[in-house]
Amino acid sequence: MRPHSTFGGRHELGQNFLHSRSTLHTIANLTRATTGPILEIGPGTGAVTAQLYQLGRPLTLVELDETRISHLEHSFPRAQVQHADVLTSRLDQPVIVGSLPFHLTTPILRRLLRARRWQNAVLLTQWEVARKRAGVGGSTMMTAQWAPWFDFRLIERVPAHAFTPKPSVDGGILTIDRLASSLVPDRHRSDYQQFVRTAFTGRGRGMKGILTTMNLTDRTTLQSTMDRNDVRGDTLPRDLKPEQWAGLYSALGATETSTTKSPSAAQKQSRKTQKKGNTMRNDKGHKNPSVAAGTGEIPLIAEKPVITGEIPIVGADQVAKKLEAQIPGVDPEAKTKSHDKGHLQAERGFMPQHAKPSQPQPRWNLPRRQG
Template sequence: MRSVHGGRHELGQNFLVHTPTIHSIRDLVATTHGPILELGPGDGALTAELIPLGRDLRAIEIDEHRVRRLRQRHPGLDVRHGDALYARYDRPVVVGNIPFHITTPLLRRLLGQRDWQHAILLTQWEVARKRAGVGGATIMTAQSAPWFSFELHGRVAAHRFRPVPSVDGGILSITRRGSPLLPLSERSGYERFVRDVFTGRGRGIDRIVRARGGRRGAVRRAGIAPDALPRDLTPEQWAALWRALDEQ
């Protein structure tokens, strides 16, 4: 009997079968503390490595047949039938091999929730690379940077999955900052500001900022070169620029 959600292709499932990569993800999780939430365990290759860590582990799987098999294989494991994209990420550590087609919406939802501290995710390579700021920051990364840090832990070749996807994967870790660069109460205003700067007209951050009403000198006070591009700014520079404009 087939799942009501469809087969592997329909669910966007590409299972990681490369043992060294599975161990790398497990080792990253081992550096964290507290209960773990695993998203999309599939056949349980990573789950089997997380269980020996001896921590409270919950898994959310969309395929009800795999839910049943995981429960049979690991009696006592908290396996729940559900969609990881709509789950509540309410444990300190979130880990998972994320279906590539839902990577961006899942990240947006994850970054909007407050009850987790560390996320170790296997995502599409281009998404992992961009979120980690390799080659320059994106709007989403810059919007989140005052409250989260992003780190890339390596590329995972497509042939290390089954079925083999059309693109490589990447291991991305996200950590909630212990000391945020900006108050959380300013997040919505700051996110609008970042979006406006990234989509604003002009060549160079100084012209872009002044075109949207910022006074001359704000960029200089933030310690940013006038001709820098939005993608070139560090999290600290974004926060400094926001504060400099707020002081006008």
């Protein structure tokens, strides 16, 4: 019985080893059409490695299962064997070949597409993943985001019985080639990918509705841009070709990005002023009008003097008498009348007939007769 890896068993490592001779020859022929050193991901038992080894080119093997390292070193002495995880290793060889674990296909592809040194990749992945990445039946957001820099192609379908042990789904051979001249400059990659993400996740029916919701330009310019790139209004994002995505971004997304990232000098000064605020220190026009400049006098904090109980107030008696004097034309008894219940009821329009009739008291509540 084989020793068990510390990283898990066959299911955890995604080990479904290819044994179909026709598929092995297909991978070897695709790799032979490339040039430069080769890096193989997950060699496993070495079935694909044996085909690559016969090409006589520098070969690097990246294997996570430490129980297979000695076998690979003994079987392929001229190859460089690395005990490492592909998700953390450097993919720095011109050609990448490998049978990817089906449950880790997308994370490995994302890391592969972000690496900058490789030129060609021959990958055996899950069939649906290979089909979507090649844009068969409509491209995914991930494919559209990387299409200006890479060419995705679906080569053939690999049945499940071509693996040992047999997986529950079929596989597919996918090739990815870096374009010699990209459709979008590499410095705009982040902005372009955000443009595609917004279009895929935006609201609206078809590309015209989605781009209108994004408020990138006026309707006339938008329609002329779509006509120039042969994009119909009801076209879905998944149906656009890489050239159409690049044309839309160059006309709409690039303009919006440059406007957003390059504010004018007036906008910068306005933001700087708003950040400082209106303080006493930076408000140069603030002056105390009651004090002449250069007099050396102390300005008054408040215009009104502070009144305390110790300082007599001149004219306070006359003010008090004026307040206590009666107001001409006002009845002094009005205050008393206003608190009278009958007077208040009359003011509110209450009449005696509005009162509820008194109810006779029950007999049991009457006082008892004496004697």
